[in-house]
Amino acid sequence: MGDDHTDRDHTDHTDGGHVDGNALAGDLREIFAVDLTAATGRCTGCGHRGSVAALRVYRNAPGLVARCPHCEEVVLRLVRGRDRAWLDLRGTVSLEIPLPS
Amino acid sequence: MAIVSPGFSGRRRSPDAQLPPGQYLAEDFPVLTAGPTPRVPTDRWQFTVGTEAGQQHTWSWQQLIELPAEKITTDIHCVTKWSKLGTRWKGVSLDVLLEDVETAADFALVHSYGGYTTNLPLEDLLDGQAWVAYRYDDEELTPEHGGPARLLVPHLYFWKSAKWVRGIRLLLEDEPGFWESAGYHDYGDPWREQRYQGD
Ligand SMILES: [Zn+2]
Numbered sequence: 001m002g003d004d005h006t007d008r009d010h011t012d013h014t015d016g017g018h019v020d021g022n023a024l025a026g027d028l029r030e031i032f033a034v035d036l037t038a039a040t041g042r043c044t045g046c047g048h049r050g051s052v053a054a055l056r057v058y059r060n061a062p063g064l065v066a067r068c069p070h071c072e073e074v075v076l077r078l079v080r081g082r083d084r085a086w087l088d089l090r091g092t093v094s095l096e097i098p099l100p101s
Numbered sequence: 102m103a104i105v106s107p108g109f110s111g112r113r114r115s116p117d118a119q120l121p122p123g124q125y126l127a128e129d130f131p132v133l134t135a136g137p138t139p140r141v142p143t144d145r146w147q148f149t150v151g152t153e154a155g156q157q158h159t160w161s162w163q164q165l166i167e168l169p170a171e172k173i174t175t176d177i178h179c180v181t182k183w184s185k186l187g188t189r190w191k192g193v194s195l196d197v198l199l200e201d202v203e204t205a206a207d208f209a210l211v212h213s214y215g216g217y218t219t220n221l222p223l224e225d226l227l228d229g230q231a232w233v234a235y236r237y238d239d240e241e242l243t244p245e246h247g248g249p250a251r252l253l254v255p256h257l258y259f260w261k262s263a264k265w266v267r268g269i270r271l272l273l274e275d276e277p278g279f280w281e282s283a284g285y286h287d288y289g290d291p292w293r294e295q296r297y298q299g300d
Contacts (some may be wrong), residue, residue, distance in 0.1 A: 018137075039110075058135050062180050062260055062280050065135040072137060079284035081297040086284030 021055035023065060027078055028052075031085060034097055043072030043095040052076075052095070107262070110187060115132070119176065119290035127183035132245045135279065138214040139265045143249050149268035152204045162249065163217050165233065168193045172230060175255040178291040180280075190253055192234030195226040206271035208280060211252055214265040219278035221261055221285070222256065223271060230256055230287040233266060258296070 011069070021037055028036045037053040048070035055066040055075055063079035074093040089095075132296045143162040150158045160168075173190045225231065233243050234253040244250030247264025254261045260280050281287050282300065286295040294300060 060131070060133050061135045062133070062285060063135075063283060066241045067136060074136070077283045079280070079297075083282060084284070086298075086299070 012045065015062070017024070018058050018067075019046040020078070021053040023057045023059060024052060024055070024064060024066060024078065027064060027085070031087060034099070036095070036097065038098055039076060040096040043073060043075055044070060044091050044093050045073035045075075047093075056072040072083055112148065120264050121178055122294045123296075124178055124182055124184040124291065127185050130185060130188075130246065131179070131181075131183055133179065133181065134264075135217060138244050139213075140244055141214050141249055141265060146249055147252070147268075148198075150198065150202055150265065151270045152202060153206050153271055153273050154182055154204075154235075157202070158198075164267055165193060165250070166235065168197055169276055171232065173234070173255075174251075177255050178261050180260055180285065180289065180291075182260040184210060184291075189238055190232065190234040191236035192250070192253060193233035194229060195231040195233070198233065199227065202271070204271045208214065208275045209273040210264045210270045210272055210276050211265045212259075212267050212270065214267045216263070217263055217279050219252075219263050219279055221257065222275075222288075223257050225254060225257065226269070230254065231262075235288055247284065256290075258291050260285065261289055 007025050025035060025037050025086070040049055041052055042049045045068055048068055050069060054069055056069055058065040059069065063077055065074055066076040067073060068075050073091055077088040079086040112285045146162045148165060170191055170193050173192065174187055175190070176184060176186045177188050178184045180232045206223055208220060209226055210218055210220045231252065231254045233250050235248070235250040237246055242251060250266055252263045252266045275287065277287060284297055286297055286300050289295050
C-alpha cells in the first residue's frame with residue numbers, strides 16, 4: 001500500500017479513475033483498531049451488501065470518496081486534516097465487522 | 102507582503118508572492134473528481150435557479166450561450182495545495198443569470214450533474230465574482246474539467262467551482278455541500294487558508 005495519501009494528488013489522473021477499497025486500509029487503520037476493509041457494509045442507496053474492500057474509491061479529490069460498486073452512491077467519505085480526520089458514513093446502513101472469536 | 106529573497110543562484114524567481122499560504126505552483130491542470138465523470142450532452146443540458154419562494158428559472162444550452170459572455174483570466178487555488186496562475190475562461194456572469202431572479206436569500210447551494218453540491222454566500226456569486234464557464238483556453242470545456250459547463254468562483258478554493266454545474270438553490274439558511282459536510286471549511290478563502298472546519 002505505501003503512503004497513499006502523500007501522493008494522492010499525483011496518481012490516477014485518468015478520467016474518473018478509481019481504485020478498489022483496499023486503498024482505504026491505511027487511513028482507516030489510523031482510526032479503527034481493526035482492519036475495516038474486511039467489514040461488510042450495506043449501501044443506503046440500493047441496499048447492496050458487499051465488503052468495504054470492494055468499494056470504488058476516488059482519491060484524486062480533497063478526501064477519499066468510496067462509492068457503492070452497484071449504484072455508485074457515496075457510501076463512505078474520509079477527509080484528513082492536519083491533526084484530525086472526518087469520517088462520514090451516512091451512505092452506509094451498517095458495517096458488519098469480523099472479530100476474532 | 103511580498104518579500105523577495107534572492108534565493109540560491111540558479112533558482113527561478115519564486116512565484117510565492119502570487120500564491121496563497123501553503124500553495125505550490127502547478128504547471129499542469131490536475132483533474133480532481135469525487136466520482137465518475139458525468140457526460141451531459143448539450144441538447145439535454147439545463148441550468149436552473151430555484152428561489153426560496155419556489156420559483157424556478159431555467160436556461161437551455163442554447164439560451165446560455167446566447168447570453169452576453171465574458172472572457173476571464175484568473176488564478177485558481179485548489180485545497181489540495183496546487184495553484185494555477187492566469188487560467189483563461191469564457192462564461193456567463195452570475196450577475197446576468199441572477200438579474201431577474203427575485204430573492205431574499207443570503208445563501209446558495211450549487212448542485213451538479215452527478216450529485217455533487219457546494220455552498221457559498223449568495224454575495225460571493227455576485228458583483229463580477231462568479232461565472233458559469235463553458236470554454237477553457239479557447240476550447241470547449243472538456244468533461245474532465247467540468248464540461249459542458251462549470252461554476253467558476255476563483256476567489257474561493259476551487260472545490261467551490263462546481264464541475265458539471267446544473268443549478269443553484271437560493272436559501273435563507275446556509276446548507277453545507279459535499280465537502281463542507283465532511284470536514285472542509287464552510288467558506289474556503291485561500292488567502293486566509295480556510296481549508297478545514299475551524300481554520
Ligand atoms: Zn448502492
